[in-house]
Amino acid sequence: MTAHVLVPVDGSAAADTALEYAHEQFPNAGLTLLYVMDPMADYSRRRSFPGYRDDDEFTNEREKGELVLENAIERLPDDASIETTLESGDPADAIVRYTDDGDVDHVVIGSHGRKSVARFLLGSVAEAVVRRSVVPVTVVRPDE
Known part of the structure; x- marks a missing residue:
C-alpha cells in the first residue's frame, strides 16, 4: 500500500497530468507537492536587470513556486491529503534528496517528452530521478 506520494510540480502540462494521475491512482495516499526553485534563474535576473539585489535572490523564484503550488492544490478535491514544499537547487538532485530524506513511498513525475538533441542538451529530470530514486x-x- 502506498501511503505517501511525491509529485514534483513546475506549472507545466506534464506536471498537471502527473498530479491528476497520482490522485487517481493513489486516492488514499498523502500527496506532497514539491516545487524546486532554480537558483540560476535568479542569478540570470540579477545579471540582466540593474537594481536586482542579492537580498532578492529567491524572491521571484519563491513567488513563482508558491503560485505553482497554489494552482496545483486547486486542481485537487478539497478532501485530498496534501502537503507542499519548496526546495532549491538542481531539480533532479532536490527530488531525489527529498525522496531519500522524506518518508516517500512513490514518485509520480511528469515528462515533457523531449526527444533526441533537445533531450541530450537539456537533460531529463524525470530520467535522472528514475535512475537515482530508491523508491518506485x-x-x-501530458495528453497529446
Whole structure:
C-alpha cells in the first residue's frame, strides 16, 4: 500500500497530468507537492536587470513556486491529503534528496517528452530521478 506520494510540480502540462494521475491512482495516499526553485534563474535576473539585489535572490523564484503550488492544490478535491514544499537547487538532485530524506513511498513525475538533441542538451529530470530514486517512480506524459 502506498501511503505517501511525491509529485514534483513546475506549472507545466506534464506536471498537471502527473498530479491528476497520482490522485487517481493513489486516492488514499498523502500527496506532497514539491516545487524546486532554480537558483540560476535568479542569478540570470540579477545579471540582466540593474537594481536586482542579492537580498532578492529567491524572491521571484519563491513567488513563482508558491503560485505553482497554489494552482496545483486547486486542481485537487478539497478532501485530498496534501502537503507542499519548496526546495532549491538542481531539480533532479532536490527530488531525489527529498525522496531519500522524506518518508516517500512513490514518485509520480511528469515528462515533457523531449526527444533526441533537445533531450541530450537539456537533460531529463524525470530520467535522472528514475535512475537515482530508491523508491518506485512513475513517469507520466501530458495528453497529446
